[in-house]
Amino acid sequence: MSIIEQAAARIAQLKKVGVDIGLTEAPEQVLAPPPVPQSQPDPAAARAPASDPVVDEAPSASVAALPDPDVSSRRVELDLKRLDEMRIVTPRSPRSQIAEEFRMIKRPILANARGKGASPVENGNLIMVTSSVPGEGKSFNSINLAMSIAMELDNTVLLVDADVARPSVLNLLGLPPAKGLMDVLLDKTVTLSDVLLRTNIEKLTLLPAGMPHKNATELLASRSMKNLLVEIAHRYPDRIIVFDSPPLMVTTEAPVLAQSMGQLVLVVEAGRTTQTMVKQALAKVASCPVKMLVLNKARYARSDGYYGYYGYGYGYSGAVRGDAGEKAA
Ligand SMILES: Nc1ncnc2c1ncn2[C@@H]1O[C@H](COP(=O)(O)OP(=O)(O)O)[C@@H](O)[C@H]1O
Numbered sequence: 001m002s003i004i005e006q007a008a009a010r011i012a013q014l015k016k017v018g019v020d021i022g023l024t025e026a027p028e029q030v031l032a033p034p035p036v037p038q039s040q041p042d043p044a045a046a047r048a049p050a051s052d053p054v055v056d057e058a059p060s061a062s063v064a065a066l067p068d069p070d071v072s073s074r075r076v077e078l079d080l081k082r083l084d085e086m087r088i089v090t091p092r093s094p095r096s097q098i099a100e101e102f103r104m105i106k107r108p109i110l111a112n113a114r115g116k117g118a119s120p121v122e123n124g125n126l127i128m129v130t131s132s133v134p135g136e137g138k139s140f141n142s143i144n145l146a147m148s149i150a151m152e153l154d155n156t157v158l159l160v161d162a163d164v165a166r167p168s169v170l171n172l173l174g175l176p177p178a179k180g181l182m183d184v185l186l187d188k189t190v191t192l193s194d195v196l197l198r199t200n201i202e203k204l205t206l207l208p209a210g211m212p213h214k215n216a217t218e219l220l221a222s223r224s225m226k227n228l229l230v231e232i233a234h235r236y237p238d239r240i241i242v243f244d245s246p247p248l249m250v251t252t253e254a255p256v257l258a259q260s261m262g263q264l265v266l267v268v269e270a271g272r273t274t275q276t277m278v279k280q281a282l283a284k285v286a287s288c289p290v291k292m293l294v295l296n297k298a299r300y301a302r303s304d305g306y307y308g309y310y311g312y313g314y315g316y317s318g319a320v321r322g323d324a325g326e327k328a329a
Pocket residue numbers: 087131133134135136137138139140141168296297310311312313
């Protein structure tokens with residue numbers, strides 16, 4: 001079955017078990033990892049030869065050889081076993097179900113970031129992960145996307161916690177609070193290198209949200225933030241930058257932030273977010289050149305008649321230009 005056929009089958013499957021996927025017509029471009037019941041062996045594991053490397057792609061000499069500009073930044077240790085247990089992609093389990101799912105999701109994103117998509121995407125390396133309302137899975141998806149991309153040989157990733165009103169990246173990763181984005185925006189003496197956190201995943205660097213501030217969300221729409229984005233984009237042209245961002249329907253700043261982004265991933269919580277909410281959220285980010293939708297927390301029926309796992313179920317890309325709102329929602 002082709003990916004599109006798999007996706008169509010998946011949509012039918014989700015509808016059958018009562019999941020409102022919020023689509024009135026098939027999306028233009030569909031990416032759907034085939035459902036893999038947990039009780040069965042992972043088919044990808046069977047496919048993969050024993051010597052299959054952890055990384056996903058052959059290195060590109062020019063990029064892989066680039067010196068790390070953040071060598072002076074502090075280094076933190078991620079507990080990969082703990083993250084594995086939380087269903088977060090790590091190099092310990094490159095063939096896990098979640099790793100396979102994010103492999104499907106990151107492909108079009110990376111193609112756009114590298115300028116290998118259907119047409120060039122300006123600022124394609126700036127990727128905003130957002131949702132309509134809080135709690136839909138932005139942080140879970142941001143971390144997994146960043147981890148998954150960091151496992152590629154020729155990509156370095158900066159994961160920015162830009163959901164400054166409800167930061168959770170450090171907490172989810174098991175790390176204590178640290179200085180970050182807010183501190184750089186508010187204090188001229190704090191530089192980016194001062195607050196970046198390198199990790200034991202060599203290609204993954206973190207930019208925490210930083211100290212709480214009453215006008216935190218407003219600062220995202222500030223000139224200082226725009227300047228910082230320009231600095232990040234220029235300083236790390238080969239780096240993929242994933243922003244865990246505030247939800248679109250709750251603040252006016254999130255749509256402003258989206259204006260600087262090349263790609264946007266809208267996380268949609270299955271069975272909770274309505275089609276109207278998705279349409280309204282997409283209407284707020286009409287200027288972003290590439291928009292993708294990820295249906296999160298979908299349940300589906302297993303072949304043994306029981307409902308499958310609760311978690312990441314299905315992803316598709318509504319990666320069409322300008323009018324993704326109408327086409328995808
Ligand atoms: N696909 C998933 N599988 C399992 N747990 C998930 C999934 N997506 C989100 N969660 C959990 O749901 C909660 C809300 O997700 P989170 O990413 O923090 O939402 P948001 O950042 O949008 O507010 C968290 O406890 C998170 O770990």
